[in-house]
Amino acid sequence: MFFTICYNARAYYPVLAVLFTDLGLTLDQYVMLNAAWAAAIFLLEVPSGALADTIGRKRLLVFSAALMVLEMGVLLMAPKDGGWLLFALCLVNRILSGTSEAAASGADEAIAYDALPEEGRQAAWDEVLATTMRWRSAAFLIAMTLGGLLYDPSWWNARVGDSLQVPVEVAHRLPVALVFLQGVACLCIALRFEETRPRPEPMRGRCAAAFHLTLRTAVFAFTTRHIALVLCGAVLIDAVTRNFATLISQYYRLIQIPGWAFGMIGSVIAVGNWFVPGIAARVNQRLSTNASLVVGGVAAAIGLFALVPAWPWFGLLPAILLMTLLGYIGFTVSRFLHSVASSEQRATLLSVKGLVFNLGYGTASLVFSLLLSGLGSGNGPAFQRALFWQALCFTGGLVLFAAAAGMGRGGRKSG
Numbered sequence: 001m002f003f004t005i006c007y008n009a010r011a012y013y014p015v016l017a018v019l020f021t022d023l024g025l026t027l028d029q030y031v032m033l034n035a036a037w038a039a040a041i042f043l044l045e046v047p048s049g050a051l052a053d054t055i056g057r058k059r060l061l062v063f064s065a066a067l068m069v070l071e072m073g074v075l076l077m078a079p080k081d082g083g084w085l086l087f088a089l090c091l092v093n094r095i096l097s098g099t100s101e102a103a104a105s106g107a108d109e110a111i112a113y114d115a116l117p118e119e120g121r122q123a124a125w126d127e128v129l130a131t132t133m134r135w136r137s138a139a140f141l142i143a144m145t146l147g148g149l150l151y152d153p154s155w156w157n158a159r160v161g162d163s164l165q166v167p168v169e170v171a172h173r174l175p176v177a178l179v180f181l182q183g184v185a186c187l188c189i190a191l192r193f194e195e196t197r198p199r200p201e202p203m204r205g206r207c208a209a210a211f212h213l214t215l216r217t218a219v220f221a222f223t224t225r226h227i228a229l230v231l232c233g234a235v236l237i238d239a240v241t242r243n244f245a246t247l248i249s250q251y252y253r254l255i256q257i258p259g260w261a262f263g264m265i266g267s268v269i270a271v272g273n274w275f276v277p278g279i280a281a282r283v284n285q286r287l288s289t290n291a292s293l294v295v296g297g298v299a300a301a302i303g304l305f306a307l308v309p310a311w312p313w314f315g316l317l318p319a320i321l322l323m324t325l326l327g328y329i330g331f332t333v334s335r336f337l338h339s340v341a342s343s344e345q346r347a348t349l350l351s352v353k354g355l356v357f358n359l360g361y362g363t364a365s366l367v368f369s370l371l372l373s374g375l376g377s378g379n380g381p382a383f384q385r386a387l388f389w390q391a392l393c394f395t396g397g398l399v400l401f402a403a404a405a406g407m408g409r410g411g412r413k414s415g
Contacts, residue, residue: 009139011147012175014262017250024081028372038362040098057111061190067100068183148263150174233293239360255315276327290405297398304391
């Protein structure tokens with residue numbers, strides 16, 4: 001529980017985009033780095049799962065935590081306005097981060113589940129999972145708020161004398177330093193884990209089996225029309241909204257939100273996300289999965305177009321709408337896949353979904369980066385124009401998806 005809390009609730013999340021651009025990267029460079037991050041996860045997700053089953057979950061979690069420490073250390077050393085050296089170090093940071101995410105994916109839950117007594121394990125796991133989710137939500141509230149406050153010292157400097165002033169250059173490193181300490185804590189926790197599983201089969205056979213099973217499941221998913229339609233519609237919405245999620249602090253700056261408030265807004269979004277599963281459940285119970293995705297897509301299109309005017313403060317409303325759609329789409333797709341998957345392919349089909357989603361996100365990031373570069377890489381008018389073209393292209397894709405799905409007639413109504 002403490003591992004997943006320290007690993008996931010990172011204080012730099014509310015200022016992620018401005019953290020990189022304030023170091024001296026252009027916005028299109030930052031978005032391109034996110035594409036590299038997604039590519040690392042995409043390429044390593046399945047091999048890491050096979051390695052976890054082969055060499056042990058503890059070793060993979062220790063490796064993941066060590067990479068977290070390294071990625072934060074690299075970012076702490078990255079020189080401000082360092083040109084290509086800065087870009088190279090940030091690229092290393094993103095690749096280390098993606099590799100760490102892939103290594104930790106599922107291994108922490110697996111080692112915790114295996115550690116529970118076999119008798120009553122399911123009931124015990126439900127309690128552990130619920131407790132972990134509550135603590136993780138509380139940790140996110142603290143981390144998001146603290147990250148914004150640490151990054152922008154204006155609220156502090158306005159209240160103290162000259163001797164206690166915090167320089168902006170120092171403040172910009174504080175969220176990263178805090179996450180570095182979280183990485184050290186994760187490493188210490190991972191080293192104390194105990195592996196309870198018996199020695200697995202040889203690595204080569206396990207990796208080959210995992211690769212072939214994933215390939216067969218992917219072929220099954222994309223040659224089965226109703227599954228392929230749901231995945232395509234979900235990827236369309238998830239990729240664009242997740243790309244905006246990584247740019248949200250840059251958008252806050254565009255609509256004149258003070259930096260110290262970034263984390264507080266993130267905390268408000270986290271609290272609001274408690275209600276998203278209930279809303280998604282009601283929509284999915286009344287509509288087919290594809291129709292539910294079209295509803296989410298229409299909401300996303302409205303939100304994306306409403307971002308473009310960049311209204312000071314009022315621009316928060318479409319941003320919050322888009323952030324809540326991530327949970328809505330995640331719930332809808334998970335519910336559908338569980339309803340159509342057989343027990344022996346369930347986990348693999350969910351893994352394929354994760355791979356496809358990361359591929360979609362990486363593609364969206366790369367396209368948005370090229371769009372920004374073509375428009376001048378500016379953080380103001382060029383950013384707004386890029387948001388407009390993104391909304392326009394997304395709407396075109398949504399129309400095609402709705403036509404292919406027949407407004408829900410092509411998808412199964414699950415549940």
